[in-house]
Amino acid sequence: MNQTEPTAQRIYHCALSILEAEGPQAVSMRRIAVDVGITPMAIYHHYPSREALLEQVVDTEFERLADFFRQPLKNRTVEGQFVHIMDGYIEYALTHPRIFDYFFFSPRPGARRFPDDFRARRSPTLNIIADALAAWMKAKQIKRDDVWEVALALWAHAHGYLVLYRAGRFTLTEDEFCKLVHRSVRRFLYGLKA
Numbered sequence: 001m002n003q004t005e006p007t008a009q010r011i012y013h014c015a016l017s018i019l020e021a022e023g024p025q026a027v028s029m030r031r032i033a034v035d036v037g038i039t040p041m042a043i044y045h046h047y048p049s050r051e052a053l054l055e056q057v058v059d060t061e062f063e064r065l066a067d068f069f070r071q072p073l074k075n076r077t078v079e080g081q082f083v084h085i086m087d088g089y090i091e092y093a094l095t096h097p098r099i100f101d102y103f104f105f106s107p108r109p110g111a112r113r114f115p116d117d118f119r120a121r122r123s124p125t126l127n128i129i130a131d132a133l134a135a136w137m138k139a140k141q142i143k144r145d146d147v148w149e150v151a152l153a154l155w156a157h158a159h160g161y162l163v164l165y166r167a168g169r170f171t172l173t174e175d176e177f178c179k180l181v182h183r184s185v186r187r188f189l190y191g192l193k194a
Helices: 005-023 029-036 048-075 076-093 097-105 122-138 147-166 172-193
Strands: none
Touching: 005 029, 005 048, 005 097, 029 048, 029 076, 048 076, 048 097, 076 097, 076 122, 076 147, 076 172, 122 147, 147 172
């Protein structure tokens, strides 16, 4: 741990590290205090509760994933953009499985819910997909439809593949699995073409 880092950042990075290595049940304020080298009460000067700390971890990680989605989207085809987004999503899920599970498989306070939170643009990742879909619908590259429902369908499509892959339902290598998802996304998109 970087001792020159501000205390709030050290607490955050410690919580992220524990979450990634052992899952949310292992994240406790007492353990973080010991690992960071402060008293348990000192953590509360930076984060009012364990839940607030975990919420900060979730928000920051979602932004990190959204940054990956945003970067090289320009000058790509509709298909190329979605393949890129799905690659980032799959890579994150396979590289950070416990964090991914906490995001999507654990009931947690502050979790975004469809449709209200998404239509209110509270999802940094789904906003990118919805914005891309809206632009393509406007340009008549894909059929007009409810942007948020189509964005959710694409997300659920990739998510379903990930759940099955991580449950051992494929005899494919990671690379073969990614290629299968690419083909599946293409099939999905061709079904939407105008």
